[in-house]
Amino acid sequence: MLIKLENANLKYMEGTPFEAVAIEDVSFELRKGEAIGIIGPTGSGKSSLGQVLTALIQPDAGILTIDDKKVGAELQTGNVYKHVSFLFQKPEAQLFEANVFDEVAFGPRNLGLTEAKVEDSVKEALAIVDLDFKAYSRRSPFNLSGGEMRRVGIASVLALKSKAFVMDEPTAGLDAQSRRRIISFLKSLKGKDTSLVLISHDIDEVLEVCDSLIVLNEGRIVLKTAVKDVLKHASFMKGLGLNLPENYALASKLIDCGWAIKSLTKDSLMQALEKRMSG
Ligand SMILES: Nc1ncnc2c1ncn2[C@@H]1O[C@H](COP(=O)(O)OP(=O)(O)OP(=O)(O)O)[C@@H](O)[C@H]1O
Ligand SMILES: [Mg+2]
Secondary structure, three states: OOEEEEEEEEEEOOOOOOOEEEEEEEEEEEOOOOEEEEEOOOOOOHHHHHHHHOOOOOOOEEEEEEOOEEEOOOEOHHHHHHOEEEEOOOHHHHOOOOOHHHHHHHHHHHOOOOHHHHHHHHHHHHHHOOOOHHHHOOOOHHHOOHHHHHHHHHHHHHOOOOOEEEEEOOOOOOOHHHHHHHHHHHHHHHHHOOEEEEEOOOHHHHHHHOOEEEEEEOOEEEEEEEHHHHHHHHHHHHHOOOOOOOHHHHHHHHHHOOOOOOOOOHHHHHHHHHHHHHO
């Protein structure tokens, strides 16, 4: 098991008037090569869970195991980033280096890679987020547009080439082209045996990238389902304000009628319709 969390609880500012339950009795497992989506209403604990899974926040109770090593005992908390990396919800707020190259190189350098390998990783990561190496690598990350900053933040996590990524709303606020590029990169991780936890508000995105999803509500896991079975839970999810896009029901009906549609997402539906119309 790559990541295993057992019975975790986390409260912020316990014992004060601002006490907030972030996660409650949450158990979670991520296997090699698996992609799991986490969705839930705002404030349901998604970002908190993401940080607990990557040992950035220590839960009040619960056991975290990474690569079969107990975090805090067999694996030092400070070394967890060598196994799994976390992309913050607003990575642009974490930028700190003088130029884009050093920003993206920070992680690989920390891993002790040679400077030539570091440069390769930086080039590869910037290409995935669609930032031209020559044009951007010497620019200050602070003089970029919000979307460019976001993409530098994403690149700095991708450059770690971890076995598992936990990404908190990576595409929120990006333009359609950048989103597509990142989504297709996330899909390509599967063939590389890289595992992914994708926290997202965009259910369509989760269905496109992930094998299964969990729903959090008020800090608890209230649903676990394979992506292919998500329609069975449509009304339960609606009750939490998580509406499945209407095209899912349509795609599902067409699949029942024998149409060759790979998944319930809008893209798959459009492809199938275009194929029918051209044929
Ligand atoms: N640093 C903090 N200090 C105090 N309370 C916090 C802190 N971070 C989060 N919370 C509270 O913990 C709960 C869970 O927050 P969290 O950020 O994990 O939710 P989320 O599901 O990621 O929300 P969103 O969809 O808005 O990103 C919320 O009630 C929130 O107000
Ligand atoms: Mg969040």
